[in-house]
Amino acid sequence: MTTVRFSLTSPLTPEDALKILTDFGPARADAWPTIDAEHLQVHSIGPNWAEVTEGTAAAWERARYEWDTNTGRVEITTLESRVFGPGGGWTFQFSPVEGGTKVDVELTRTPTAFGKKILAAILPLAASSLKKNVAVPFQAR
Numbered sequence: 001m002t003t004v005r006f007s008l009t010s011p012l013t014p015e016d017a018l019k020i021l022t023d024f025g026p027a028r029a030d031a032w033p034t035i036d037a038e039h040l041q042v043h044s045i046g047p048n049w050a051e052v053t054e055g056t057a058a059a060w061e062r063a064r065y066e067w068d069t070n071t072g073r074v075e076i077t078t079l080e081s082r083v084f085g086p087g088g089g090w091t092f093q094f095s096p097v098e099g100g101t102k103v104d105v106e107l108t109r110t111p112t113a114f115g116k117k118i119l120a121a122i123l124p125l126a127a128s129s130l131k132k133n134v135a136v137p138f139q140a141r
Contacts, residue, residue, distance in 0.1 A: 001088070008138065009099075012100055022074060036055075059082055
């Protein structure tokens, strides 16, 4: 299992930052640089959860999002992934700080195939790219 953790600060409120992460409308592909409109499909959605496929032709994933607006936490479980296979996912924790929000991010991958394990092993090296792509939607608009 590979886990990458990092934090960033957003000028948005925790509530607004959580809304960006859990907005599955047509503007989602515009907000997130790692999602293109052709590979965004909302399978089902509820008041505090959604199951979606998103990403690009090269790297897509089907995931179940679950969030709690009271705690400011979003947990994303990978159900299927072109690159890593099922298992693992993301956790986002939004906490208020002076001037905005601290966003703690954890990415976990649990691949079983040898090639996918190699890809997961290099994730810590690519962490700066992950932080950059996650940070974009949490900037003020």
